[in-house]
Amino acid sequence: MRRVLVIGYGNPLRGDDGLGIAAVEMLMGRVEAGLCDPGVAIRFKAVYQLTPEIAADLAGADFAVFIDAACDNVQGDIIHRRVLPSASALDSFSHQLTPEVLLALAERLYGRSPEAYLYSIGAASFEYGETLSEPVRAALPALVDQIQAACFGTQS
């Protein structure tokens, strides 16, 4: 069975930074409602930030999706890209890790890392608040459709 790991990360008290968590919750809802292929073993993580132990989870997955808000793209635009392991993305081993570093850490420590992608929506606001901005909220279902298709090979 294909092992899929979906990781949404960000601070849901800072407006659009809550995108990753919101997307995980939406996709989790679809899985719990039986709308997705039961033949895929999918796991979810909703976290504030990427921390080292997630490398162990990645090493146990065949396919991984990271979801985070993007601050350098057109507001409301959906972006996705392949993420490859890269230790050089670790500039100073700061308080948060990147998807690239986590994948590299999985390889170094456990000998394997999954095929992985980062999905984002261009954010409009990171101000205090628990709600997503209108452009991000409007784009969220389509983003989750794309992630669902990538994880399960189907559209909702």
Added chain:
Amino acid sequence: MARRSITLDPISRIEGHAKITLHLNEEGRVENAMFHVTQFRGFERFCEGRPFSELPSLMARICGICPVSHLIASAKACDELLGVGIPETAANLRRILNLAQLVQSHALSFFHLSSPDFLLGMDADPATRNIFGMAASRPQLARDGVKLRQFGQQIIEWMAGKRIHPAWVVAGGVASPLAAEARDQILAAVPEAMAIALRTLEWFKASLAGFSEEIRTFGNFPTLFMGLVDSEGGLEHYDGVLRVTDASGRVLHDGFDPRKYADYIGEAVEKFSYLKSPYYKPAGYPDGIYRVGPLARLNVVDQCGTPRAAQEWAEFKALSRGSVLSSFYYHYARLIEIVHAIEAIERLLGHPGILDKRVRAAAAPNNTEGIGVSEAPRGTIIHHYRIDEHGLCRGANLIIATGHNNLAMNRSVLQAAKHFVDGNHLREGMLNRVEAVIRAYDPCLSCSTHASGRLALRIQLLDAGGAVVDELRR
């Protein structure tokens, strides 16, 4: 030579955003140093007007690394608003959760943020002085760090749920009893976690001889220490009373009621930082400088409470006749606390009532003011709320662990910078030591929005007019 300043901005490998400014005199020697916290969180205002029952889960969002600590202090403050004593089982479940939080947070600090310095050396190339360098040099140590952090995280997930904001700890207790399956899962994971903690402690103790200069100059000065102790003066992270001791180990105040914190703790504000500078009021400001956290907790207690940790604590205390003063030993204390936490988790899970179904006391608010105090990984946290007759929050005051240590961190930076930094001949290793002093405290300034992009360390040497005359980048 004109007066100059060196700025380290941002500091790497700490939680949150901060910078260090080193002011040089005409001879290029460090004259003054300041640790600036450059982000503003505003949680005290943010929660005004919210129903008090929302505060625990709201406050848990203060921090992505130690949400449980704030959850627990907040729930304790809300218990007081309700005016109830929570069921013993609920208190024990909260204790376990708090200890699990301590294990995972200490593991992050020790293995992933500070161990590269210990393993590869303070002067090692920063390109390899990190987790990957550690993985190349001692892969088992790196895997141990991941495993120990997983241990703490999994306990939190098994007990409080997997969602990002566990709403399990609530005013009056916890939302649901512990399942036997969760208890058994945790107990099954204890032996491996303990083995990791003990072998890491042995390795670190053996490494200490190589850091005598750092031990001598990393925040090694007299201060007061503060932490919770239980009714027998033992190590306590959830309840009890606050004890203050001095550098000689003398007890200045043996257990003031945490609810009277404002009688003993003043809160000064400095222009250069958003972080408050708490001080021990009877000693005045800034003489009332004190430290909290693992080092302080092990300094203020009379005993450690669990057998394996007690052995290690006795060895630790033998480092000094009075209090152990060097902040370098925060790392050592952190490891002993991990051992204690694992032992205490196992012991609490063996309590005959741990699976009891009654885990919550229900009541409407009976008080308009509530204060909750607990020990977070980095030290004492205090949540103080006032509510109106409708149960809406009308005021909040938070003193977080890192705040208590603010004065000590500033003085520590100055001590290390004076010893290691020569402004005329900057080397990366000098500045890494200045950062490492701060990392010893494991400050948690907490992340706000994490915009993507580099978080490179930038060190600038500025002349009196503000022009850059030298710069280092990582």
